[in-house]
Amino acid sequence: MIDFWLAAGLLLLIALSFLLIPVLRGRRAQREEDRTALNVALYQERVAELQAQREEGVLTAEQFETGRAEAARELLADTEGVAPGRVSSLGKAIPLLAAVLVPVLGLSLYLHFGSSDKVELTREFSQPPQSLEEMVARLERAAAAQPDSAEGLYFLGRAYMAQNRPADAARVFERAANLAGRQPELLGQWAQAQYFADDKKWSDKIQALTDEALKADPKEVTSLGLLGIAAFEDQRFEQAIGYWQRLMTELPEGDASRAALEGGIAKAREQLQASGGKVETAPVAKAMASIKVNVDLADAVKASALPGDSVFIFARAVSGPPAPLAVKRVTVADLPITVELGDVDAMMPQLKLSNFPEVQLMARISRAGQPTAGEWVGRSQPLSSSTRELQQLTIDSPDK
Structure with a gap:
């Protein structure tokens, strides 16, 4: 922050120079004018002496004219180079007053309309926080400086949940959801925070939030997990199993949450069986398809493609x-590259690799950034969606 104020101070000095330099020049001009007036007075006094000597007969007419001409030459020599007098309508007081008011007014306007708080936040976020409390304090200041940032509010809500402050988190997630057009993920986070803020008591408000989230996105994971927890707490074990199984299908392999979910499902089955309910055998989940592919350019294409072209x-x-x-x-610029295409990259739930026995791999270069049309393309032969090679x-071919 110090470097910012140093730069601002330097700019202020430059601005003040435009006000003070004319004042200093005015003082110099005044001194020159005073000297000129003194020279004129001396010239007049010298001419008067010459006139008196002529009248007394000491000087002849010729000597008088010669002396007066000499005095005139001395006057011209003394006043040579002096700029003509300038008339200033401002005087000295107004520029000096402006020199004082400009920095005061500028600082006041900046503190009111400026973004010094954002400059300070940028500097703070460039350094890693030393504790969760410090991170929360930074996020709170960021939310105050940018109240219309749904992203900033989202991170602040997550930080409040980490601090076990669900009521504050619910309030922040509500603001974020309304700012972002009630996105399903934010609705799910809002519902979860509200549930814990209400001491794990289900309410019509929470039900409405989860319903809205799942209607927009049936795979919204926070809502599925929350509904499973609420069902388990209410001893609706069969529903809890259903929600958690749906959630399991959306989590990638190796996700840390899968082990906890599997344990919850197993416990729900035990409780359901102990209460005399019928425990249905869980359907065998279809293995998730995933294909690894290495993509490169043909030599002919390398000469035409630009590093920033989309692939x-x-x-x-x-x-x-x-x-x-x-x-x-x-x-x-990323090529050659090896990527993995799988069910987790599906554009729509019903369009997954595992739902189709044969697929074709394609790679397209598009300078305009359009996935459906471009300049160059590569295609593979049909292959099984379950291949692991x-x-x-x-x-290597022009896109037609």
Whole structure:
């Protein structure tokens, strides 16, 4: 922050110079004018002496004219180079007053309309926080400086949840959801915070939030997990199992939450069986499909493609809808690159690699950033969606 104020002070001095320099020049001009007036007075006094000597007969007429001419030459020599007098309508007081008011007014306007708080926040966020409390304090200041930032409010809400402050988190998530057009993820976070703020008591408000979130996105994970918790606490074990199984299908392999969910499902089944309920055998989940592909450019394409051109790598069904089943986007500068296309990259829930036996891999260069049309393309032969071998794909043909 010190460097900011040093720069501002330097700019202020430059601005003041435009006000003070004319005042200083005015003083110099005044001194020059005073000297000129003195020289004129001396000239007049010298001419008067010469006139008196002529009248007394000491000087002849010729000597008188010679002396007066000499005095005139001395006067001209003394006043040579002096700028003509300037008339100032401002005087000295107004520029000096302006020199005082300009920095005061400028500082006042900046403190009222400026962004010194944002400059300070930028400096703070450039350094890692030393504690959770410090991070929360920074996020609170950021939310105050940018009250319309849904992203900043989201992170502040998550930080409040980490501090076990669900009531504050619910209030912040509500603001974020309304700012961001009630996105499903924010609605789920809001519902979860409200649930814990209400001492784990289910309410119509929480039900409405989870319903709205799942209507917009049936795979919204926070809402699914929350509904499962609420059902388990209310001893609706069969519903809890259903929600948690739906959540399991959305989590990638290796996710740390899967072990906790599996334990919750097993406990719910035990409770359901102990209460005399019928425990249904969980359906065998279809294995998630995933294909690794290495993408590179042909030599002819390397001479034409630009480093910033977009490259879309995708898989589509050989027999099925033309929409891509999985997409990754990189640039020409990233090539060669190995990417993994899988069910987690599905554009829509019903369009997954695992739902189609045969797929075709494609990579397209598009200077305009359009995935459906471009300059160059590479295509693979049809292959099984369950293949585990690394595929090689070369962009080598004009896109027609």
